[in-house]
Amino acid sequence: MRPNTPTPLKEEESKASSKMSSPESAETCLAQNVQAAEESMDYRTRRKDLLIVERNQVWDLQTRLEASEVEVQAAGIVFKIREHERRDLELYGNLPSEAVPGPEVRDMGGHFLSNKSRIEGSLVFDISRHMPKGCHLHIHFNTELPPEMLLPHARRLKDTMFVRTTRPLLARDDFEKAEIVFNVMPKTTTSADIFSFEYNPDVKAELTSPWMRWADFRLSFPHDLVYEERPEGLDDAECWAREKMALTAERVYSDKQTTNGIWACFNQGTRAFKGLMNYESVYRWYIGEAINSMIRDKVMYAELRPMLMDKTIPSDDGLRQLDHSAQMKIICEEVKRKTKELEDKGELDKFPFGLKIIYCTPRSVPKARMQTELLDCIKLKQEFPNLICGFDLVGAEDRPNHIGFYCDLLVGFQKTCKDLDLTIPFMFHAGETLLDTGGSSDPEKSNLYDSLLLHCKRIGHGYSLLKHPLLIEKYKQQNICLELCPISNELLHLCGNIRQHPFPQLLAAGLHCTLNADNPSLFRRHSDVGAWLETTCSVEYPAQLLERRREEAGNGNI
Template sequence: MAPSTRPCRKNGSKTVGERTTAMTRKRELLADERESAWDEPARQRASSLEVQVGEVITKLREHERFELFGNVGREELPRPDQLDMGGKFLVNKQRIERSIIFEIACLMPKGAHLHLYFNAELPAEKLFPYAQQLKNTMFIRSKRALLKPQDLAETEIQFNVLPKDTKTGNIFTENYDINWKSPENASWMKWTDFREQFPADMTFGELDSAECWAPEKMIITPNKAYAEHQTTNGVWACFNQGTRAFKGLMNYASVYRWYIGNAKCSWTSQDPADDGVGKLGHNEQMEIVCEEVEKKKQQYGDRFPFGLKIIYCTPRSIPHAKMKSELEDCIKLKLAYPDFNLYDALLLNAKRIGHGYALLKHPHLVKKYADAKIFLELCPISNELLELLAAGLHCTLNADNPALYR
């Protein structure tokens, strides 16, 4: 057989023509990716000044990657004070608050807050001074008797405003009644008595030991969120326990009005009045919301054209009878405060969804969401590592439950 006349390649090397073709295809792939990038339209229409500002922002970001966070590629293991700029939100929160990039973001114009829970907007520490004033009607209960440090760390608590003659127990005794569901239970303890008997080794400003401990039961800390054996269900349980405890601190008329005025938005569940006897129903809540929003409009004027929409929802865990009464209230409120969103509901074309946490697990849906321009309401704790923008999805950034993340 005659020897081959084709040129011999050493170690599988490519010819000049093949290398040129590969480089051309690589440039084409990069160009295609750039063209489909979520921020490409903004880049294309950017003015020379905007381009210059973008370059400054990029330099600031890289400066903070090295100087503020410090965890960059190197041979040595990172020190405890060196964090990953793209790391987990709760770990990085204090660094983010020192960031110039974050300061610039705070000064940028905003549209609307699309995803914000009413009963987790302001820190619990701001509510405790009001709770102190309800000496006979603010109560607390615990899922276990508080006899040792482990109990303090692991229990769930709830607050509520109740009649002053409510049957009570002592949370700090072995025979404390932990059966919350029993109609004859004595699980509630007056908040005043609880504070007096709580171990007196913690203080913070005008707050006593109990008021320093209780907020820890309402927030999601890095240890709770990122513990070695933590699970998604576990974090969700922490979240639910926190919101349940938080809600009881603001479910009375005077603080509800104050809260609306300070938080300037949304909604909560059915609440009793200050005396723990009269009920503050949904209609009364709506009247307070409207009154306080009108006050804010007059206060800010043209400087803050403020408005809000209320999303009426209930927990999925409530009994059927309670769900029926909630729906009846919803219908009554719609009749009293009508709008035209029934047309949108009829068409069933959603404009946005909350979180979209599992969306990337369904690739066939990603393009449909992107093409339909359905926006995702992202929150720092739930979507901190998802590459949603890179997938072509439309996103908004929201606080969700700002008082719960520390």
């Protein structure tokens, strides 16, 4: 058999292939193709077309198209100021570089508590503070004002303000681990000694009382503890109590902190706040001051969320109890008084739409108790039809129960409201979780499903909604609005900082969103503006959109 011999054609192909595989030929070929690409507009045209298509689908397209020349100019100015402050070493200054940044450098949109003082010195913050904000739709009633405003009032109740702790305060470790609770009680109440070995913290003990008079507690409190902050005018005991009520940077950002751990700190703070503001004189004062706080922040309408499972609050002497009806009357009286005060000054435009109340109760209660809560909400709505505006279930979503646990009660509530010609929309906390399993190990118990099926008007947080492409479309179809609370989500460990928050993605998905403070005092914010500023630093939020939000609040569209 004769061996294969190359034909002349194959010899030519082999020579050409050898020539093309040489480094010199590859270099020439690449250079020619790069030059051809440079001369061609194909890629640039396709890229431009892609950007045009996306630009025509952005969530705020209509607002941008309708923006006036002044609004466009204002948005551009704010953007330039923001970018200047990002590079300003006195504020942030952490720019991309191989150099290891010094301790004075911060990330814009980094840890909120670490950045708090710099945020408050920011021009963008000052601009945000002065801009109108149509409404504040997610704020818990007992955490609108900081503890340093409440503690001086507690001093005045020398005989009737009491405190208890969950352990005797003997060693430094006790001060770190103890929880504190306030309560107004009759002056005849026997005062315990929390600083004694014999102190019994059990509130159910028959022969002893765990309550110590606050005035005595302050006098006996040690003076050698160190605090993260020391507000002017507060003594050592008050500084210690304040740090129990507000989340500290050490607790939030500790490398050993867990999601459940920070929630425990949060709940302890909530319980401490409750006793400091839930008594007659401060309850009344609190409403006016809360409105003043909103006026300072240019908020024109608010919906506050009191936890109403406790049915009474005490009078200042601890001898009388004010039920829900009495509490709601106080709110109505104080709103009316503040409205008249603004009218007399010709300043009603500063808070033109007033405030309303969303009835809140925890998801952890048994079904029988939930039925009582639903009935109480209906009765309050009947008595105060213009005040009660919704019903909410609250609590850490990684703990039982999920909303569906109460489905029959909630459906029955809706039918009862319809029969009685009442409008009490659901505004559940839902999606404020990473697990998103409704306090179980079953993903199908996500509260986001039940919030949809029960026709919520809005949901609180909605952080985990992006896990559910179907629900995103359903929420859009039902016009369910998300009450986003970015700073709250950071401090409770849903995200590491504001830049990691899914707010831009939720907007891009076409969902209705509002920005909210949630629990400003627990999060060391004396202002509701922080949420606006932090988001402004993280997403391009057109200045003209804020004006649209103000108009929507006035028209009742949210």
